[in-house]
Amino acid sequence: MFDTNPMAGTLLTASPTLSRPPAVVRTGPFAGQVAIVTGSESGIGRETARALCENGAAVVLNGRNAERLEQTRLAFAQAGLAVASCQADVTDYADCERLIDTAIREFGQLNILITNASISMRAYFADMQPEVFRQVLDSNVYGTVYPLKAALPHLTKTRGSVTFISSISALNGMPSGSAYCAGKAAVANLAHTLRLELDHTGIHFGVVHIGFTQNDADKRVLDAAGRPVPIAHRPPRWQKSQGQVAGIILKHIRRRRQRTVISALGRLIVLIHTYLPRLGDWVVLTTIRRLRHFYE
Ligand SMILES: NC(=O)c1ccc[n+]([C@@H]2O[C@H](COP(=O)([O-])OP(=O)(O)OC[C@H]3O[C@@H](n4cnc5c(N)ncnc54)[C@H](OP(=O)(O)O)[C@@H]3O)[C@@H](O)[C@H]2O)c1
Numbered sequence: 001m002f003d004t005n006p007m008a009g010t011l012l013t014a015s016p017t018l019s020r021p022p023a024v025v026r027t028g029p030f031a032g033q034v035a036i037v038t039g040s041e042s043g044i045g046r047e048t049a050r051a052l053c054e055n056g057a058a059v060v061l062n063g064r065n066a067e068r069l070e071q072t073r074l075a076f077a078q079a080g081l082a083v084a085s086c087q088a089d090v091t092d093y094a095d096c097e098r099l100i101d102t103a104i105r106e107f108g109q110l111n112i113l114i115t116n117a118s119i120s121m122r123a124y125f126a127d128m129q130p131e132v133f134r135q136v137l138d139s140n141v142y143g144t145v146y147p148l149k150a151a152l153p154h155l156t157k158t159r160g161s162v163t164f165i166s167s168i169s170a171l172n173g174m175p176s177g178s179a180y181c182a183g184k185a186a187v188a189n190l191a192h193t194l195r196l197e198l199d200h201t202g203i204h205f206g207v208v209h210i211g212f213t214q215n216d217a218d219k220r221v222l223d224a225a226g227r228p229v230p231i232a233h234r235p236p237r238w239q240k241s242q243g244q245v246a247g248i249i250l251k252h253i254r255r256r257r258q259r260t261v262i263s264a265l266g267r268l269i270v271l272i273h274t275y276l277p278r279l280g281d282w283v284v285l286t287t288i289r290r291l292r293h294f295y296e
Pocket of ligand 1: 166
């Protein structure tokens, strides 16, 4: 079903000076499948898209930054991966319809949707502009709902797989992350509801709670006024690489898991939140007094 031309699918202009890339990779556990990964021009989304391609899938990349998206698409195409791209804002429904249409037009079907696009934040609720709260929440909630809504008829045909990318911060409250935590918790519940409501379709609905992960050097989150700022400090020894996280996401999809919680810290949060919630609050309140740089 795939379009075998690795230069196909771009909505942007490719450099005419490039030589033709190598043959497209189409073997592996995801051979014959077509995936969309939202927010995949950078970070974990890009590495997840790469891992899917390297395991046989054809992938549509997505993001809002045309230049970065095209750089990523070209790098994939030059590596011989089956890739297309669609510049689209996933909080805009018409854009999401274009995104899904790109997969169908370029590769003829859709088997896997990973809603990964997200805006994060570091700001205390009391200081936050209401519009910033809305932007962060929208990117996480409607950025999940809209692509899925547009993709649903195609995923029903293929009995496909949907993975919402959430965070371990959805498992417990986290000061300075109100809108982000609320959005990530909302999508976890949405996955559960849809799994029950759409059981008859045979579509897999899962959620992956990601823990601390290495970031692209230019990753930015929003401050209280909506300005892009670097993310807060994360101890490097607690971080997984983007490639490790991508590998775990692929395993989650292959096994059609309902929920995957990444990292020992994530699993510890689940246990404490469930059985010892007051201890969980004590830990957060203590760290916010002693390790403010962790939140700010
Ligand atoms: N890194 C971590 O430690 C960590 C921990 C827990 C969970 N996560 C989750 O993992 C996922 C990936 O995180 P990351 O660290 O790789 O972040 P990232 O580098 O900032 O990647 C997010 C991607 O989403 C895109 N995006 C944002 N808003 C969008 C929109 N409205 N429409 C389309 N694309 C949009 C961004 O590109 P543009 O802004 O150019 O569009 C970017 O490519 C996110 O869901 C995040 O919440 C990450």
